Amino acid sequence: MEVVASASQLALVALFIYSGVVKAWSPMAVRRMLEQVAGSRVHLAFALALAAAELLVGLGLLFVPSNVAPRFAVIALAIGFAGAGVVGLRSEQRIRCACYGGHSRPLGWTQLLQFPVFVLLVLAASQGTEYWDNAQALLLFAAILAACGSAPIAKQAQVWSRLRGDRAALEFSIAYQRHSLGGNQ
Secondary structure: OHHHHHHHHHHHHHHHHHHHHHHHHOHHHHHHHHHHHHOOOOOHHHHHHHHHHHHHHHHHHHHOOOOOHHHHHHHHHHHHHHHHHHHHHHOOOOOEOOOOOOOOOEOOHHHHHHHHHHHHHHHHHOOOOOOOOHHHHHHHHHHHHHHHHHHHHHHHHHHHHHHHHHHHHHHHHHHHHHHHOOOOO
């Protein structure tokens, strides 16, 4: 059972740290989503507070794994996520989720279905008695941050690849036009 508890705890840690970091990187997308859910203007500080709350929950789960407070915070956040999912389902307009970096997936069933998953992960994690020491926690934190940093790098690589393809097509088009116009242009 210790393996399941530790794996569940680690899954929650990684999820909340990643989600918090990604939200901190794109607070405007989070703000737009929150405004659509709330139906009114939301201050940017609230979007940043949500990112900070998720990051703090992840850090709490990582550095004080036996403490129940971060687990209660997971349930509280999961209730909020499920509520946003309900709003997304009831909305006449599609509300773009900014949950994990501004994806275009709409708020709705995903958030509702994630709620029991969060509850099960918290219940499984609470069965553990031994987790990791602070040195291991720092190593896990560094690995999670490295993963957070690699996601935007991979996205940028895709963008640069498309741009190179566009540049090659443009160069071919210019060369073709020059050749068809007699090569003197």
